Amino acid sequence: MATIKDIAKAAGVSLATVSRVINDGPKVGDKTRARIKTIMKEMGYRPNANARALVNQKSASLGVVIAELADPFFATLAHGIETIARKKNVQVLLSTGSIEAKTELKAIETLLEHRCEAMVVHSKALKDSVLIELAKQIPGFILINRYIEEIKHQCVWLDNIAGGQLMANHMLKLGHKKFAVVSSKYQIDDPYQRLDGIRQALIKAGVELNEENIEYSSPDQEGGEIAMQNLLTRGADFTAVLGYNDAMAAGAMTTLLDQGYHVPDDISVIGYDDVLLSRYCRPKLTTLKYPIEMMASQAAELALSFASQPNLRESNKDKTYKYTPTIIKRESVLKTR
Structure with missing residues (x-):
């Protein structure tokens, strides 16, 4: 990355002259100003908002x-x-x-x-x-x-794929075979990778994940609530909910409780991230620790x-x-x- 000293050396001028050009100062001829600006562009120089950092590189x-x-x-x-x-x-x-x-x-x-x-x-x-x-x-x-x-x-x-496998395997060990997933609607790697890990673990265990039991929404509490409402409305059958993150899991839990289900007696819920919210849900949320x-x-x-x-x-x-x-x-x- 070019510095003010590099620009001054290439242009054959002083640091003060380059500084004047950068800050649109006076006492610099038009031809010299244009030449310095051309050199700055060619060398990929970016204006420095911190004059001290410029001088010291x-x-x-x-x-x-x-x-x-x-x-x-x-x-x-x-x-x-x-x-x-x-x-x-x-x-x-x-x-x-x-x-x-x-x-x-x-x-x-x-x-x-x-x-x-x-x-x-x-x-x-x-x-x-x-x-x-x-x-x-x-x-x-x-x-x-x-x-x-x-x-x-x-x-x-x-390793989000390993994370998806881990949460699914934890539920499998507890005897769950009917799963619902509330996942993020964003077209980014994380939800795809976590869902891929879940699928890998379930396939290995010989358990089917019904595509109708996967619901996508915004990765927040409201999104979790809406996702769970949609799952219940279409009569999805599940005993375990795997949340994309703690916020979605908490939102899903809220909907379940509002609809008369008991968590975890009727349906178990697991989140992902272990943010502060997970410790203050009722019941407190089992989750995956993301060491962010x-x-x-x-x-x-x-x-x-x-x-x-x-x-x-x-x-x-x-x-x-x-x-x-x-x-x-x-x-x-x-x-x-």
Whole structure:
């Protein structure tokens, strides 16, 4: 990534002259200004919002892109990153992507304009090819909660297929054979991978998952409520509900209780993530622990290390940072009668 010193050297001018051009200052001739701007474009220079960082060629900030601010999952992710940044005396710059390709890219570009050479990115909408190119260009680019083989050493990710298998196998061990799934309607990897893991476990056990027993909705409590209402309306037959996340599982539980079912005596419910909500449901929600805070902390460490030591990134090319969820047993699941 080009710096102000690189531009000054290529143009044969002083740092002060380049700074004046960047800030539209006076005392620079039109021809010189045009030539410097052309060199900046050719070298891929991005305007620096932090003058001190420009001069020192250092990033004083750690950039973070998450889907949204309100979701407790992303709040936990951000907290894990902030903890590391505070220890390193680095400022955190946060931007949101809203699971939309244009918004995610704009969020990344905004952080680049603020000279973030270390960046932890949660992207679900951008294509692999775009993220691969960004990972090549940004020294400390770390992708969290997504795996791309070509940049595996820059990915901190959860094995969602194993997670789906784990939740299904837990219910199978308790004797359940009739399943319903409330899943996210978003066209991203996570719901597909978790459902794939569920299907693999059930097929191996010789248990059929009726497609009519899978309902897609928004991955929040309201979505879980609506999904369960739809399942009950069409008379789906099940003794166990597998939730895409804790919010959907909690919403599904609310509908079941409102309709006179007892959880877990009549129907068992399991979630995914182990956010704070799962501990305060009634009954408390059995779920899968998603170690997102631990993953976020490692992602932040890697981003800062790779940004300051480019050779370290190259020496880590054969590594990947995979995590696996674990079962957290609470009160929403029972052995079937």
